[in-house]
Amino acid sequence: MTQNLSIPLSLLQPGDQGEVVQVQAQGPIRQRLLEMGFIRGARLRVEKLAPLGDPMELVIKGYHLSLRREESVCILVQRVA
Amino acid sequence: MPMVIALAGNPNCGKTTIFNALTGARHHVGNWPGVTVERRTGTFEHEGLQLEVVDLPGTYSLSTRSEDERVAAQALASGEVDLVLNVLDASNLERNLYLSTQLKELGKPMAFVLNMVDDAERRGIRMDLKAMETLLGGPVVATVGNREEGVEELKTLLASLARGETERCRSIAVDYGHDIEGELRKLEGEIQRDEALAAAMPPRWLALQLLEGSPAAQATLATSHARAAIGQQLSKSQAFLEQHLKEDVATLVAERRYGFAHGLVKEVATPAAEGKTPTARLDAILTHRYLGIPIFILILGLIYSVSFILGKIPQDWIAEGFKSLAAVAGDHLPPGELTSLLVDGVIPGVSAVIVFVPVIMILMGCIAFLEDTGYMARAAFIMDRLMHVMGLHGKSFIPLIMGSGCNVPAIQAARTIESRQDRLITILVTPLVSCSARLQVYIVIAGTFFTPIKAAMAIVAMHFLGLGLAVLMGRLLRSALFSGPSSPFVMELPPYRLPVLKSTVVHMWEKGSVFLTRAGTTIFAGATLVWFLSRYPGIANAEWTEQYLQQRQAVVALQLPQAETDSRLRDLELARESRIVNSSLAARIGQKVSPLLQPILDPDHRRPEAWKDVIALTAGFVAKEIVVSTMAVIHQASDEPKPGERLSPLQVSLRDRSGLTPLTALAFMIFTLIYTPCLGTVAMIRREAGSWGWAGFSIAYGLVLGWGLAWMAVVVGRWMGYA
Numbered sequence: 190m191t192q193n194l195s196i197p198l199s200l201l202q203p204g205d206q207g208e209v210v211q212v213q214a215q216g217p218i219r220q221r222l223l224e225m226g227f228i229r230g231a232r233l234r235v236e237k238l239a240p241l242g243d244p245m246e247l248v249i250k251g252y253h254l255s256l257r258r259e260e261s262v263c264i265l266v267q268r269v270a
Numbered sequence: 271m272p273m274v275i276a277l278a279g280n281p282n283c284g285k286t287t288i289f290n291a292l293t294g295a296r297h298h299v300g301n302w303p304g305v306t307v308e309r310r311t312g313t314f315e316h317e318g319l320q321l322e323v324v325d326l327p328g329t330y331s332l333s334t335r336s337e338d339e340r341v342a343a344q345a346l347a348s349g350e351v352d353l354v355l356n357v358l359d360a361s362n363l364e365r366n367l368y369l370s371t372q373l374k375e376l377g378k379p380m381a382f383v384l385n386m387v388d389d390a391e392r393r394g395i396r397m398d399l400k401a402m403e404t405l406l407g408g409p410v411v412a413t414v415g416n417r418e419e420g421v422e423e424l425k426t427l428l429a430s431l432a433r434g435e436t437e438r439c440r441s442i443a444v445d446y447g448h449d450i451e452g453e454l455r456k457l458e459g460e461i462q463r464d465e466a467l468a469a470a471m472p473p474r475w476l477a478l479q480l481l482e483g484s485p486a487a488q489a490t491l492a493t494s495h496a497r498a499a500i501g502q503q504l505s506k507s508q509a510f511l512e513q514h515l516k517e518d519v520a521t522l523v524a525e526r527r528y529g530f531a532h533g534l535v536k537e538v539a540t541p542a543a544e545g546k547t548p549t550a551r552l553d554a555i556l557t558h559r560y561l562g563i564p565i566f567i568l569i570l571g572l573i574y575s576v577s578f579i580l581g582k583i584p585q586d587w588i589a590e591g592f593k594s595l596a597a598v599a600g601d602h603l604p605p606g607e608l609t610s611l612l613v614d615g616v617i618p619g620v621s622a623v624i625v626f627v628p629v630i631m632i633l634m635g636c637i638a639f640l641e642d643t644g645y646m647a648r649a650a651f652i653m654d655r656l657m658h659v660m661g662l663h664g665k666s667f668i669p670l671i672m673g674s675g676c677n678v679p680a681i682q683a684a685r686t687i688e689s690r691q692d693r694l695i696t697i698l699v700t701p702l703v704s705c706s707a708r709l710q711v712y713i714v715i716a717g718t719f720f721t722p723i724k725a726a727m728a729i730v731a732m733h734f735l736g737l738g739l740a741v742l743m744g745r746l747l748r749s750a751l752f753s754g755p756s757s758p759f760v761m762e763l764p765p766y767r768l769p770v771l772k773s774t775v776v777h778m779w780e781k782g783s784v785f786l787t788r789a790g791t792t793i794f795a796g797a798t799l800v801w802f803l804s805r806y807p808g809i810a811n812a813e814w815t816e817q818y819l820q821q822r823q824a825v826v827a828l829q830l831p832q833a834e835t836d837s838r839l840r841d842l843e844l845a846r847e848s849r850i851v852n853s854s855l856a857a858r859i860g861q862k863v864s865p866l867l868q869p870i871l872d873p874d875h876r877r878p879e880a881w882k883d884v885i886a887l888t889a890g891f892v893a894k895e896i897v898v899s900t901m902a903v904i905h906q907a908s909d910e911p912k913p914g915e916r917l918s919p920l921q922v923s924l925r926d927r928s929g930l931t932p933l934t935a936l937a938f939m940i941f942t943l944i945y946t947p948c949l950g951t952v953a954m955i956r957r958e959a960g961s962w963g964w965a966g967f968s969i970a971y972g973l974v975l976g977w978g979l980a981w982m983a984v985v986v987g988r989w990m991g992y993a
Contacts, residue, residue: 217335217758218758218760219520220335220482221758221760222758223521223524224331224333224368224524225760225762226368226528228521228528229525231528236553238559239557239562239651239654240559240560240563240652241652241654242655243654243658244655244759246553246557246763251365251542252764253549253762254760254761254762255654255760255763256759257658257758259758260758260760
């Protein structure tokens with residue numbers, strides 16, 4: 190089942206929804222991501238990519254946030270239909 | 271002693287609007303001790319009580335990872351603050367409440383402002399304030415900050431709290447689960463053995479921070495006499511928790527806090543209605559894949575025009591006004607030291623400060639507008655990819671582009687960059703962007719030594735060189751000064767909002783006045799120093815003054831036509847100034863220093879007067895455009911072309927007598943571009959970077975880099991066969 194596979198957030202396409210499984214970043218970046226709402230089970234939706242392809246805009250906890258690829262590869266998510 | 275209220279909240283929650291609504295004009299902007307984070311304090315009176323308000327930096331948490339968070343956490347933990355007023359964005363409650371859970375841990379009485387309730391209501395969110403008060407353990411007031419709705423009610427609440435009616439404030443703590451709570455209690459017990467430590471910071475808060483692995487908490491611990499015992503307990507607790515829990519403490523703590531926030535929101539608020547928000551509709555265009563960049567460039571062009579084309583009009587008035595003031599003073603006062611101090615020192619010095627004010631106010635107004643509407647975050651979102659390649663942040667783009675108008679407000683514009691590293695690098699590379707003052711020098715030099723087409727090409731090349739160097743130095747500084755990963759780009763894209771005119775105007779006024787008081791003194795002192803160096807000892811030579819007066823009288827006695835007399839008098843004045851400047855301390859320094867510049871300005875040792883360039887460059891430190899007027903004095907030739915001639919007398923003199931060649935002229939232009947930021951920029955760097963060290967560094971690296979590149983230009987040029 191591909192549904193239950195954990196993939197990096199950076200692989201989600203605009204319009205895709207996901208659920209946070211784990212934040213793999215370490216140190217201050219990890220702390221910041223946790224504070225911004227990337228906790229287990231948090232729902233998110235990828236809104237769009239910036240015109241130059243990076244960073245990405247997503248909606249989490251009801252607000253809009255942008256992340257660089259550097260950060261989004263460290264966040265494991267599960268795709269949600 | 272008035273009660274001190276600290277305003278805490280997330281960025282973009284409308285905290286500053288609440289602050290302005292509470293205190294009105296009665297506030298003061300300064301810096302927090304030791305850092306460049308702005309500190310706003312103000313007072314207001316209500317029901318005969320005087321209350322003091324401190325606006326803390328907007329933060330998402332108190333984990334003390336950034337400068338802003340450290341400042342906020344320190345202020346909150348200190349005894350200075352009596353009450354915490356937590357401003358919450360009603361339409362983004364859950365994330366806003368994360369900070370609230372941390373604020374509650376600090377154990378101070380708290381009240382809450384549910385701000386921008388109109389936004390939330392428009393999205394169909396209904397909220398139960400009574401239930402919220404019960405769950406949060408503190409009174410809640412709903413407000414619409416930008417319309418000042420609910421502000422009177424808030425003032426009344428704060429006054430009642432100041433009178434000691436705090437029974438509505440109860441302590442409420444997030445439950446971190448059996449294991450963590452148990453270890454927290456053990457740690458608290460150890461902390462309480464050191465009474466001073468326990469008094470300085472709530473023990474539970476300190477224990478929690480230690481478990482989360484906060485470096486700031488470790489630093490606090492290091493000052494305690496009980497550090498050994500506490501440290502031992504901490505290691506034991508960490509080992510225990512690592513075994514019993516599958517996740518690390520930081521994750522579990524964050525999960526519990528969000529759990530609390532999520533539960534609370536479910537309890538007190540109805541969910542938002544489905545459907546596209548106005549922000550989403552706007553973003554569909556403004557950050558569109560193809561339209562986003564053109565729109566951004568359009569907005570940037572508009573701001574640039576308003577700041578530097580519209581702003582140039584009052585700037586010219588000010589410059590002209592001071593020039594005629596100096597001319598009038600020079601004509602009516604007897605020549606001598608005091609007159610020179612006034613005419614050549616004080617008046618140009620004051621002028622050099624005040625000319626910046628219109629552009630600063632306009633540009634800062636535009637930037638405040640972008641920030642307040644929420645577009646600034648989109649600009650950063652659009653440009654980040656490009657800027658990231660340069661080792662910079664998306665928000666660095668606007669300061670860099672604005673630098674081509676004037677570096678001084680551009681450096682101030684770097685304030686919008688949150689991370690200190692990114693801000694510092696942007697501040698340090700912005701002076702490399704060629705500004706409009708340097709353009710005036712290029713026009714004179716390139717116009718003298720090159721054909722019009724080549725001159726234009728050389729001038730354009732200077733601008734590209736500046737930008738290219740900014741990129742290169744950005745990368746270099748990033749890897750040399752701040753090894754380690756660049757700060758994370760986790761940036762909120764806040765909803766678009768219509769800014770309040772009042773707060774934009776207040777912001778503009780603050781920036782202008784802060785510049786006048788903080789940077790103004792530095793610029794003024796520097797201008798006076800350069801005046802001193804370039805006028806002494808000649809200006810004090812009574813014999814010269816006597817001769818000059820006699821010559822003037824002789825000219826007047828000839829009774830020539832008025833125009834002829836004026837022209838001869840001007841020549842005499844220029845000759846006198848030239849004599850003074852060319853024998854001044856600056857000239858002596860120039861003679862000492864010129865061997866250093868020989869490889870770039872006189873590679874063939876054919877220019878006995880190369881030292882004169884040093885005087886012009888020294889004077890150019892005050893403001894780059896002064897290089898030209900100083901050259902006019904040194905070479906005793908006016909920089910105004912006579913009617914019908916392409917070259918001014920100064921340019922003719924430079925071409926025929928200075929010994930500069932097209933190649934060394936190019937080197938001179940390159941050196942002028944880089945050698946040092948002007949005084950205004952240096953003063954601004956010192957203010958924005960927070961230390962003289964960085965200001966000094968910017969001068970030093972400019973000199974080295976400028977010399978190196980000019981030298982390379984000469985070497986490569988000669989190798990290619992140019993003279």
